[in-house]
Amino acid sequence: MAKSLMIVDDSATMRKIVMRTVRMSGLDFDRTEEASNGAEAIEKLKQSPVDIVLCDVNMPEMNGIDMVKKVRAEVAGCANTKIIMVSTESSQDLIDSILREGANGYITKPFTPERFQEKLAPFMN
Amino acid sequence: MIQQVCFADTLLHAAQEVFETMIFMDLQPCSEPDRRLDGEVLMATITFTSSLEGCLAICAEKACAEAIAVNMLGLETGDNLSHGEVCDAIGEVANMVMGSVKSRLTDTYQDIQVSIPSVVKGRELSNSLKDQAQRVSVKVNVEDAHLMELSLLYREGR
Numbered sequence: 001m002a003k004s005l006m007i008v009d010d011s012a013t014m015r016k017i018v019m020r021t022v023r024m025s026g027l028d029f030d031r032t033e034e035a036s037n038g039a040e041a042i043e044k045l046k047q048s049p050v051d052i053v054l055c056d057v058n059m060p061e062m063n064g065i066d067m068v069k070k071v072r073a074e075v076a077g078c079a080n081t082k083i084i085m086v087s088t089e090s091s092q093d094l095i096d097s098i099l100r101e102g103a104n105g106y107i108t109k110p111f112t113p114e115r116f117q118e119k120l121a122p123f124m125n
Numbered sequence: 126m127i128q129q130v131c132f133a134d135t136l137l138h139a140a141q142e143v144f145e146t147m148i149f150m151d152l153q154p155c156s157e158p159d160r161r162l163d164g165e166v167l168m169a170t171i172t173f174t175s176s177l178e179g180c181l182a183i184c185a186e187k188a189c190a191e192a193i194a195v196n197m198l199g200l201e202t203g204d205n206l207s208h209g210e211v212c213d214a215i216g217e218v219a220n221m222v223m224g225s226v227k228s229r230l231t232d233t234y235q236d237i238q239v240s241i242p243s244v245v246k247g248r249e250l251s252n253s254l255k256d257q258a259q260r261v262s263v264k265v266n267v268e269d270a271h272l273m274e275l276s277l278l279y280r281e282g283r
Contacts (some may be wrong), residue, residue: 010241011220013213016198017147058241088224091236108228109221110146 002030003051003124008041008067009086010059018054018086024113027120038067042075049077052123054107057087057098065098072102082123086111133261136181136275139225140265147221148196155264155272162186162272167212168250169219173227175237179279181226182252183219189271190215208246216242222275254278 005022007015015034022029033050035041039062041053053071057064064085071078084105085098095106105119137154144152167190170182185193191203194214200206219242227237254260262276 011213011217013194013197013210013217017217020199058239060241088220088227088239090224090228090231093236109224110143112146 002028004031004033005029006033006035006041006044006050006053007055008035008038008053008059008064009056010036011056012036014056021111021113021116022054022120025116025120026113027117027124038062038064038070041067042070045071045075045078045081049075049081051081052120053081053083054086055083055103057085057089057094065101068098068101068103084119132259132277132279133263135226135229136222136261136277137263137265139229140222140263140275142225143218143221144267148193148218150193150196150268152265152267152273153269155266158264160264160272162249162274165246165248166190166250167215167244167246168252169212169215169242169244170252171219171223171242172240173223173237174282175234176282177230177234177237177279178282179254179258179277180252181219181223182276182278183215183222183273184250184276185215185267185273186271187211187246189267189273192267192271193218212244212246216244219244226277252276252278254280256280 007018009015037059055064082104085103086107088109090108107119141152144150165187166184168184172180190211194211195203197214258278258280260278264274267273
């Protein structure tokens with residue numbers, strides 16, 4: 001069954017790169033959404049939940065960590081949504097704390113299609 | 126001196142990783158190290174703090190920045206590129222190179238905090254950091270056609 005995807009990043013260029021890399025990884029999504037920060041993502045998720053969110057960490061207005069907390073606490077329709085963080089931040093302490101807040105995975109930039117395949121494939125069934 | 130050589134290598138290898146995996150462009154040390162950036166340039170900077178603090182900068186001639194943006198966005202040509210798209214692309218390059226530098230330094234400098242990148246346009250741009258800052262710079266050729274300069278200003282954190 002095809003899945004839905006949201007890409008959250010303040011850089012429009014990076015959103016396009018993430019989308020291109022998802023396509024190159026061979027993963028199939030029947031609906032894709034974009035948001036430029038955590039607050040915009042939450043508004044969109046309340047209206048229309050998705051299966052998988054790929055989310056940057058450092059963003060203006062609402063960063064990725066706060067977004068994960070709010071989605072888990074306030075967006076009932078996203079109880080089963082998988083949130084994968086995509087960031088240049090690579091410290092293990094930060095990754096551990098984000099996973100504790102409710103994220104389901106972490107991909108560091110720069111990334112490859114193979115990395116997306118490895119991290120997202122378990123959530124595609 | 127040894128430390129500066131290491132930082133220069135770190136900077137070059139980080140940029141090569143980003144250009145190979147994310148931008149699909151070849152990046153090699155400049156074959157003419159005395160050549161200077163000419164005309165209008167874009168400079169992306171990103172600051173960092175921890176036990177090491179400073180600023181990473183990427184300076185690219187306008188044509189180079191546009192070529193990078195075209196590749197990053199998967200476009201055929203740069204005919205319809207906006208200035209904002211080019212700035213966004215160069216800022217993201219700085220962000221990713223900083224991320225790669227950070228992961229390469231993590232054994233020596235833990236917990237480096239990184240800012241959001243900013244991009245300015247101008248001529249003969251350079252960045253500086255007062256008080257005991259060291260500077261390494263690496264000039265590179267992108268696709269054997271364009272000139273770009275990477276620099277790292279750094280000092281012990283306070």
